[in-house]
Amino acid sequence: AQSVSQHNHHVILSEAASLELGCNYSYGGTVNLFWYVQYPGQHLQLLLKYFSGDPLVKGIKGFEAEFIKSKFSFNLRKPSVQWSDTAEYFCAVRGGSGNTGKLIFGQGTTLQVKP
């Protein structure tokens, strides 16, 4: 069965620090990978997605992620975080049999950025 694992459950950083959130997935076929963010009191929003091509994907608000097929990883990075990046981050893979497009999410990482 497909699964997504996020290594860090709770990360605390100071402003301007660099961020890397780990994500590993298990799926044998072609994967579509996503990072979603949930800011306090808001709904899930897409940060970035990978379908094919350049394994380094750039998203909104300065975030990027690198797909490394050999490591089954899709880690999220940002060179310099801001207080406004405080949120919960979810890695997800689209897959499963059939073509429903359902998403399988990791358990999430809570990021707290101290001003």
Next chain:
Amino acid sequence: DTGVSQDPRHKITKRGQNVTFRCDPISEHNRLYWYRQTLGQGPEFLTYFQNEAQLEKSRLLSDRFSAERPKGSFSTLEIQRTEQGDSAMYLCASRYPGLTQETQYFGPGTRLLVL
């Protein structure tokens, strides 16, 4: 606001009662998903509709749960004889038809508390 909307946003009920949630997807999005999110976890897939057809149901969707999308527009999720373990955030998402690279857009969710 032309995003995905859900109603109600919060629901408190007593164990054994029935509850119904509504989701209005983005106009022209013929694909609709329901997910459930419990505290400290990522969203888990419940069911998927393409137009009015329910094409996939998760094992999480016990026989107390039923979902409908009668006219291929809004959808309802009903939980009968609620249990305390049903307490969670219920999320709805919709997607544009056809293109596999299209993103799922999430609604704000309905938070259910079963006492």
